[in-house]
Amino acid sequence: MSVRDMLESVIKRVTVFKNKDALYPEFIPPTLPHRGIHIKQLAEIFKSLITSPGSMSLRAMLVGGIGVGKTVTARVFGYEIKHLAKEQGLDLRYVHINCHRDRTLYEVISEVIRQLGIPIPLRGLSPREMMIALLSYIEKHNIYVLITLDEFDYFIHTAGNDAVYFLVRLYDEYPDVKKRLNFIFIARDLTALSTLDPTTESYILKHLIKFEPYRSKELYDILIQRRDLAFYENTVSEDIIKFIADSEGIDKGGEGNARSAIEVLLLAGEAAEHEGSHIVLLEHVRKALTVTHPDIVKVSDELNFLQLHELLLVKALIRTLRAKGTSFVRIGEVEEEYRYICQLYNIKPRKHTQIYEYVNNLKHMNIINAKLSGKGLRGRTTLLSIVAPLDALEKRVDELIDKRLTTERNTL
Numbered sequence: 001m002s003v004r005d006m007l008e009s010v011i012k013r014v015t016v017f018k019n020k021d022a023l024y025p026e027f028i029p030p031t032l033p034h035r036g037i038h039i040k041q042l043a044e045i046f047k048s049l050i051t052s053p054g055s056m057s058l059r060a061m062l063v064g065g066i067g068v069g070k071t072v073t074a075r076v077f078g079y080e081i082k083h084l085a086k087e088q089g090l091d092l093r094y095v096h097i098n099c100h101r102d103r104t105l106y107e108v109i110s111e112v113i114r115q116l117g118i119p120i121p122l123r124g125l126s127p128r129e130m131m132i133a134l135l136s137y138i139e140k141h142n143i144y145v146l147i148t149l150d151e152f153d154y155f156i157h158t159a160g161n162d163a164v165y166f167l168v169r170l171y172d173e174y175p176d177v178k179k180r181l182n183f184i185f186i187a188r189d190l191t192a193l194s195t196l197d198p199t200t201e202s203y204i205l206k207h208l209i210k211f212e213p214y215r216s217k218e219l220y221d222i223l224i225q226r227r228d229l230a231f232y233e234n235t236v237s238e239d240i241i242k243f244i245a246d247s248e249g250i251d252k253g254g255e256g257n258a259r260s261a262i263e264v265l266l267l268a269g270e271a272a273e274h275e276g277s278h279i280v281l282l283e284h285v286r287k288a289l290t291v292t293h294p295d296i297v298k299v300s301d302e303l304n305f306l307q308l309h310e311l312l313l314v315k316a317l318i319r320t321l322r323a324k325g326t327s328f329v330r331i332g333e334v335e336e337e338y339r340y341i342c343q344l345y346n347i348k349p350r351k352h353t354q355i356y357e358y359v360n361n362l363k364h365m366n367i368i369n370a371k372l373s374g375k376g377l378r379g380r381t382t383l384l385s386i387v388a389p390l391d392a393l394e395k396r397v398d399e400l401i402d403k404r405l406t407t408e409r410n411t412l
C-alpha cells in the first residue's frame with residue numbers, strides 16, 4: 001500500500017462518531033438526568049444569594065463515591081446560578097478549584113484570584129493579605145463569588161485545621177462586611193472532616209447533599225443522552241446501551257460510576273471504528289470492558305478450574321451469544337448448542353439437572369451472568385450472558401477442552 005493510499009484509508013475510514021468530545025470527561029452535558037433533586041437542594045441552599053445577596057455566606061457539602069456526578073452537578077449549578085444572577089443585574093461569579101492540584105491555602109486563594117481575573121499582584125503576599133486584597137476588590141466592584149472546593153479532603157489533609165478554619169469562618173472575623181464569598185465543598189466521604197475541630201466540622205456539614213451510586217436504569221438514561229450527542233444515528237442500539245448500563249449499575253453488581261460507563265461507550269465506539277464497522281457491536285463493548293475492567297481478565301484464570309462439561313457449556317454459551325448477537329440468551333438454546341457440541345466431540349451430554357448445577361457454579365465464579373427472564377409466553381426462563389470478549393474467551397476454552405480430553409482419553 002502506498003503512503004497516499006494509507007493516508008486516504010485512514011482519512012476516509014468509516015466513523016461512528018459525530019462528536020466524540022461529548023464522551024470526554026471534561027464535557028458538560030446540557031442536562032443531568034437523575035440529578036434534578038440535587039440541583040434543587042443546591043437551589044434551596046443558595047437561593048438567598050439571589051434574593052438577598054450579601055446577607056449570609058452560604059455553603060453546601062456534596063458527598064458521594066467515584067463518578068456519581070458531584071463535580072459536574074456543582075459546575076452545572078454554578079453556571080446556571082451565575083446566569084440567573086446576571087438577569088437580575090447581579091455580578092455573581094463561579095470558581096471551581098480542584099484541591100488535588102491546589103491544596104495549600106496560598107494555592108487556593110491565588111487560584112481564586114486568578115480565575116476571577118482580578119489584577120492583584122500576588123508576589124510577596126501572605127494568604128491572609130491576599131484574602132484581604134480579594135475581599136476589598138470584590139467589595140469595591142460589587143462582585144459575589146461561589147467557590148467550589150472540589151476534592152476538599154486533599155485540602156484538609158495538606159492545609160490542616162487552621163487553614164480550613166480561616167477559609168470557611170472568614171466572616172466571623174469581619175461580621176459587618178457584606179458576605180460575598182460562598183462555598184460548595186466536595187469529597188468522596190466524610191472521614192477527612194473528622195480531623196477538624198468539631199465546630200468547623202459542623203459548620204461545613206450544615207448542608208449535606210448525598211450522591212448515591214447510579215443504578216443501571218439511571219446509567220441507561222445518562223448513556224442514551226451521550227449516545228445521541230456523540231454518535232451518528234442508528235450506530236449504537238438500545239441493547240448496547242443497556243448492556244453497558246447493566247455492567248456498571250450498582251444494582252447489577254457494578255460500581256454505579258457514570259464516568260466508567262461513559263468511558264466504556266467511548267472505547268466501544270473506538271473499537272468499532274478501528275475495525276471499520278458501521279455500527280457498535282456487543283463484541284466492541286466486551287473489548288472495552290476488558291480494558292476498563294482488567295479484573296474481567298481474571299475470568300480466564302478461573303477457567304482453569306472448570307471440569308470438561310462446564311467448559312463445553314461455556315463454549316456453547318459463547319457460540320449461542322455470537323449467533324444471536326444479543327446480550328442474553330435463553331438457557332434452553334444454550335443447552336441445545338451444548339448437546340450439539342458434545343456430539344461433535346463424541347461425548348455423552350449431561351442431564352438437564354446437572355446443567356443447572358453447572359450454570360450455578362459458573363455464575364458463582366463470575367464467569368457468566370444468569371438472571372430470570374420476565375414472564376413470557378412459556379413462563380419464566382433463565383437467561384445467560386458473558387461480559388468478557390467472546391473470541392478471546394473461546395480460544396482459551398478450546399485449549400482447555402483439548403487438554404481435558406487428552407488427559408481423559410489417556411486415563412481410559
Ligand SMILES: Nc1ncnc2c1ncn2[C@@H]1O[C@H](COP(=O)(O)OP(=O)(O)OP(=O)(O)O)[C@@H](O)[C@H]1O
Nearest residue numbers: 025032033035065066067068069070071072258259
Ligand atoms: N447525571 C448525570 N448526567 C450526565 N452525565 C453525568 C451525570 N453524572 C455524572 N455524569 C458524567 O459522569 C462523569 C463523572 O461525573 P463527575 O466527574 O461529576 O463524578 P464525581 O462524583 O465528581 O467523581 P469523582 O469523585 O471521581 O471526582 C462525568 O463525565 C460527568 O459528566
Ligand SMILES: [Mg+2]
Nearest residue numbers: 070071072150
Ligand atoms: Mg469529581
